Structures are given as C-alpha cells and as structure tokens.
Amino acid sequence: MTFRTLLAATAAFAIACPAVAQSDDAKPAAEAAPAPYEANSASETFTGTFGGRSVRYTATVQEQVLEAEDGTPKAAIVTTSYIAEPRDAERPVTFLFNGGPGSGSVWLQMGAFGPKRVAIPSDARDDGAPPYPILDNPDSLLDVTDLVFIDPVGTGFSHTIGETKGEEYWGVTKDAKSVAEVIRMWLDDNGRWNSPKFLGGESYGTTRSAAVVNELEGQYNDVALNGVILISTVLDFGAGAETEGAELGYITTLPSMAATALYHGKATARSVEQFVEDARQFAIGPYAAFLLKGQNADAQERAAVRAELARFTGLSEEYLDRADLRVSSGRFYKELLRDRGLTVGRLDSRYTGVDYDSAGETPDNDPSFYGIDGGYTAAVNHFMRDTLGYDTEERYVTIGYVGPWDWRLEGGRDTNAYLNVAPYLGRALRENSGLRIFVGQGWYDFATPFFAAEYALSRTGFPQDRIEWQYYDSGHMMYVRDEDRQKLSEDVRAFIRAR
Structure with a gap:
C-alpha cells in the first residue's frame, strides 16, 4: 500500500468512526489566514538643478497595489515619483509611461525627463559596453512639475500577485483602466486632486494616453487634465498598417x-x-x-x-x-x-x-534599438537598486512580452476591426475647454511616422488651435540626441507653463 493510499484510508476511517477522544467543546483549528501583502518602497532626498533652478526633491519607488472587490491583492504597479520639497498641493504633476505595450518607463525616465540620465552616444553610434555614465539631468522638468513614472503590469518591476494572470491587465482597455486606477490612488495618497495634471507617453504610450484619458475624463467622476503629451505618436493603427491591399x-x-x-x-x-x-x-x-x-x-x-x-x-x-x-x-x-x-x-x-x-x-x-538598450538597462537597475535602495527579487523589464494583448476597444461594432484611439482625444478636447495636446515627432522615426500622426489628429472633431506640434532631427527616442533632448525639454516645459 502506498503512503497516499494509506493516508486516504486513514482519513476515511476517521470520518466513519465517532470522535470519542475529542471533547464536546473542542473545535477544529482554524486555517491560517494568508499574510497581508506588504507594498515595497524606497525613498531618498536629493538636490539638483533643472531648467536653471535648484530643486530639492524626494524620489520614491512605490508599489501601488490593485485589489479585487473583496480586498484580495491582484497586482503591484510600481510608480517612481519625483516630488519637489517643500510639497505644494497645487503644483503641476505629470504622469508618464512608455509604450511597447511591454515597455518599462526607463526610456523617458532615464533618457528625457527624470533627474538622472544615462549618457549614450548622441550621434547615432552604438552604446557599446559598460560602465555607462549616469549623470545629473539639467533637462529634467522638475523645475515646473512633479513627475510620476508608471510601469504597467508586466513592465519595469510591476507584477501580478498570487493567482492573478497577467492577461487580466494586458489589453488596450484593461491596461488603461489599471493605469487610471493607479493615478487616482496616487492623487488620493498624496493629496493632489487640485493640482494641474498632465499625462504623457511615448510610442504605444501615446495609445495608452488616449485610452487613459477616456478612463479619467469619460465619466462623471472626472479626473480633469490640463494637457496630454504625445511623444512619437501612434493613435490610428490603420494609418500605418502595412497590410496587403491597404494603401x-x-x-x-x-x-x-x-x-x-x-x-x-x-x-x-x-x-x-x-x-x-x-x-x-x-x-x-x-x-x-x-x-x-x-x-x-x-x-x-x-x-x-x-x-x-x-x-x-x-x-x-x-x-x-x-x-x-x-x-x-x-x-x-x-x-x-x-x-x-x-x-x-x-x-x-x-x-x-x-x-x-x-x-x-x-x-x-x-x-537603432540594439544601439541603445544596454546603457538604459544598466542605468535603471543601478539607480533603482543601488542609489535608491529598492530591494526586490523582480527583474526590471525594459522591453518584455505582455500577451496575448487584447486589442479590442469598448464601443461600437466597427471599433475592433479598425483600431483608432484618436477619437478619445477629440472628445476630451471638445468636452474639456482647458485641455491641450503636445505632439513631438522625430523626422527619422518609422515605428510611429510623423505623417501618420498628423493624419490621425487632423480628422474631423479635433480643435486644431489646441494641438501643438514640434519636430526633432532624430528618431523615435529623440532625446538620445543631446540637442533634441534639450529642445524637447524646453518645448514641454513651455507647454506646461502655458496651461
């Protein structure tokens, strides 16, 4: 008889026989409740000069825990916040993410707008091998806005919890709902509901921006925005589709x-x-x-x-x-x-x-990808783990697989056959008179061609006087070129100040 058979027989015997050895008032031991999930975080305070102004700021890496209706933790979405000190409840705050859709926020954070950046060749040469210089970034936007970088589930250090499957968050609408929820949670936790608010993304992050705008402003309990920052834009996927028969x-x-x-x-x-x-x-x-x-x-x-x-x-x-x-x-x-x-x-x-x-x-x-990826991966891990002291067993996902991705939109019959999130932005512009859009495009970008972005945002229903266009002598990640990083910083800084 095997041990498993013996165990089953013993259990059956115990059920069949009266429990004579157990007192009447004895009760079975309660099952141990699962330990509550403890959100991971790390924080440090620094001083830097940005836009010519000295700023003391606190950098915080924090898991924002998404829960089921019964309170069960389902996913931890990591935000990296840079907040100027002393804190000001009416100071602008800008929420930023990258694209992919499986991309972490490392690119905008360590390349363009964060207070630290990795230095890679500015002239379209390969970044080679480490060590890579990690420098103060005077082009960071911290002089005009607090910054919150968001890594959606499956990117950066963000991850599911317990039995949750990543597919619950992997889709245009699913992803947007989770990011919108994180933004609301962050506003709650930091007392920033009356701050001017900006939302920005790069590449698929612009698709995400439009979908998140719909989640934040498309209902009565709005999170109203002052501006949306689109960098290397893809909104109308039909405009650039290379499908047989499509022209x-x-x-x-x-x-x-x-x-x-x-x-x-x-x-x-x-x-x-x-x-x-x-x-x-x-x-x-x-x-x-x-x-x-x-x-x-x-x-x-x-x-x-x-x-x-x-x-x-x-x-x-x-x-x-x-x-x-x-x-x-x-x-x-x-x-x-x-x-x-x-x-x-x-x-x-x-x-x-x-x-x-x-x-x-x-x-x-x-x-143009293998020419830059080594430097960014090394920089974000060094900064998060060693400088900020964020202790985690998760691996930082710069670009990873999140799939199968659900490309369906919530809406009418034809929206799933022709993926176009641009109408979300058109509606938001029409219904929020204080909203403006910034669009930054590189001449040499084939991932999100500038003419396709111009096409998408020039259709009926878009107030053209509230859309600002800027162009750069580089490609998809224009900030890898020193001159364009400086220009991008100046352009976005001016856009935020002009709210």
Missing part, C-alpha cells in the same frame, strides 16, 4: 523615407523641413491618386509617379518598378544603403547596421 501606409511613411534618404546622402534638398513638406504634398496628391487607381493607372502616370518616388526615396526606378511603386518600411531599411553593405534603423533611421550579408529583403535586426 494608406505607403502614403504616411513616404515623408519619413524622404527625410532618411536626405540624411544618408541619397537625395538632395535645401533642408529636411522643405524636402519633407514637398514629400507630404506629393504623397497626398499625385501618389495617393495613383495608388487609389490601382491597376487602372495608365503608363504615363505611372512613369511620372515613379520618377518622383525615386527622387524622394533615393531608390532606383528599377527597384520601384519591381515593388509596383509600393515599398514597405522593412524593404526600405534594407535597400536604401544596400550598395554600402548597410541597413538603416526602424526606431531611428540615422542609425546603420551590418547584416550577416547584403542579400535578403529585410534587416536582421534594428540597429
């Missing part, structure tokens, strides 16, 4: 191809601004008309479009003919500098890489 993506990426061709000497123009504007007009004029005609376009029109397309993209007319005058981004990265044995980056097409060979249709990897 709009070729139009919205063409100006980015023109800027890249000019940067690498494959085109000539007086300035990137003028060349990009010419490419915009060609894209929405002759090129759009040609694409919409499909195979009904005649040979003369095709020849004229092909010649202009070659001028803007730096690609040969022979190659364009083989691609039927429709060049996907991946093909462009590989083809533009094929004669030099180089590829160009997706996040930032100023970067170049060397593939296994010069054949093939698309690059082996993105040189």
Whole structure:
C-alpha cells in the first residue's frame, strides 16, 4: 500500500468512526489566514538643478497595489515619483509611461525627463559596453512639475500577485483602466486632486494616453487634465498598417523615407523641413491618386509617379518598378544603403547596421534599438537598486512580452476591426475647454511616422488651435540626441507653463 493510499484510508476511517477522544467543546483549528501583502518602497532626498533652478526633491519607488472587490491583492504597479520639497498641493504633476505595450518607463525616465540620465552616444553610434555614465539631468522638468513614472503590469518591476494572470491587465482597455486606477490612488495618497495634471507617453504610450484619458475624463467622476503629451505618436493603427491591399501606409511613411534618404546622402534638398513638406504634398496628391487607381493607372502616370518616388526615396526606378511603386518600411531599411553593405534603423533611421550579408529583403535586426538598450538597462537597475535602495527579487523589464494583448476597444461594432484611439482625444478636447495636446515627432522615426500622426489628429472633431506640434532631427527616442533632448525639454516645459 502506498503512503497516499494509506493516508486516504486513514482519513476515511476517521470520518466513519465517532470522535470519542475529542471533547464536546473542542473545535477544529482554524486555517491560517494568508499574510497581508506588504507594498515595497524606497525613498531618498536629493538636490539638483533643472531648467536653471535648484530643486530639492524626494524620489520614491512605490508599489501601488490593485485589489479585487473583496480586498484580495491582484497586482503591484510600481510608480517612481519625483516630488519637489517643500510639497505644494497645487503644483503641476505629470504622469508618464512608455509604450511597447511591454515597455518599462526607463526610456523617458532615464533618457528625457527624470533627474538622472544615462549618457549614450548622441550621434547615432552604438552604446557599446559598460560602465555607462549616469549623470545629473539639467533637462529634467522638475523645475515646473512633479513627475510620476508608471510601469504597467508586466513592465519595469510591476507584477501580478498570487493567482492573478497577467492577461487580466494586458489589453488596450484593461491596461488603461489599471493605469487610471493607479493615478487616482496616487492623487488620493498624496493629496493632489487640485493640482494641474498632465499625462504623457511615448510610442504605444501615446495609445495608452488616449485610452487613459477616456478612463479619467469619460465619466462623471472626472479626473480633469490640463494637457496630454504625445511623444512619437501612434493613435490610428490603420494609418500605418502595412497590410496587403491597404494603401494608406505607403502614403504616411513616404515623408519619413524622404527625410532618411536626405540624411544618408541619397537625395538632395535645401533642408529636411522643405524636402519633407514637398514629400507630404506629393504623397497626398499625385501618389495617393495613383495608388487609389490601382491597376487602372495608365503608363504615363505611372512613369511620372515613379520618377518622383525615386527622387524622394533615393531608390532606383528599377527597384520601384519591381515593388509596383509600393515599398514597405522593412524593404526600405534594407535597400536604401544596400550598395554600402548597410541597413538603416526602424526606431531611428540615422542609425546603420551590418547584416550577416547584403542579400535578403529585410534587416536582421534594428540597429537603432540594439544601439541603445544596454546603457538604459544598466542605468535603471543601478539607480533603482543601488542609489535608491529598492530591494526586490523582480527583474526590471525594459522591453518584455505582455500577451496575448487584447486589442479590442469598448464601443461600437466597427471599433475592433479598425483600431483608432484618436477619437478619445477629440472628445476630451471638445468636452474639456482647458485641455491641450503636445505632439513631438522625430523626422527619422518609422515605428510611429510623423505623417501618420498628423493624419490621425487632423480628422474631423479635433480643435486644431489646441494641438501643438514640434519636430526633432532624430528618431523615435529623440532625446538620445543631446540637442533634441534639450529642445524637447524646453518645448514641454513651455507647454506646461502655458496651461
């Protein structure tokens, strides 16, 4: 007889027999209740100079615990707050996050707006190996606003608790609801309900921004916002979709191809601004008309479009003919500098890489990502663990897998087939007269092309006088270039001050 069988037989015997050895007033021992979850945190006070002003501030890494209706802890979302001292309940506060959707806030925090930053090459070179300089960041926004960086579930140090599955938080709407809840909790805990409030994100973080705005302002118990900061914007996913039969993506990426061709000497123009504007007009004029005609376009029109397309993209007319005058981004990265044995980056097409060979249709990897990731990963772990003393067994997720991601939106019949969160922002602008939007875009960004962002935010229902546009001579993470980090800081600082 096995031990398990013996145990079962013993248990059955005990149930069948009277409990003669147990006194009448004896009670079974109560099951031990699970220990309450203790939120992790660490805090230090520093002094720095930001925007030319000396600021004493407290940095706090804190788990914000999300609970079920019965109080069971389900997830810990980590916020990193930088609060000026002495504290002011009416000082602006800005909530920031990155994208992915599996990206931690390290990029905006240690690259752009936090009080410390990692120094990597500013001229589109690889960041190499450690040690990486971690410097005071005079371009931080702490002189004009307190800062709260949020890492959604599955990013940074944030994680689920107990039996909770990450899928409960992984989706456009699910994610937005959890982030909105964290913002409300932070306002409660810090007494900041009457502070001017700004919300900002980068890349998918701009998608998240629009969805979070809907959660904060789309009901009667509003958290009203003063501004939304969109950096490298993707709102209308149809505008850049490279799907067989869809034509709009070729139009919205063409100006980015023109800027890249000019940067690498494959085109000539007086300035990137003028060349990009010419490419915009060609894209929405002759090129759009040609694409919409499909195979009904005649040979003369095709020849004229092909010649202009070659001028803007730096690609040969022979190659364009083989691609039927429709060049996907991946093909462009590989083809533009094929004669030099180089590829160009997706996040930032100023970067170049060397593939296994010069054949093939698309690059082996993105040189503009592997050119920066080592420095940021080292910096955030060093700062959080060693400088702030945040003690955790979690690994910081800079870019990780959060999936399967639920892309469905709450709403009408067609919203799930055509993902576009831009209308959330249009509604918020119409219903909050004090709300403004800042949009920052890099010329050399193919992940979130600037022309696609312009398209999304110029549709019906968007008050154009409350949308501010700024452009940068770099790519998706414009702050990796020193001059653009300074310009971005000045632009956003001015946007916050102008509330």
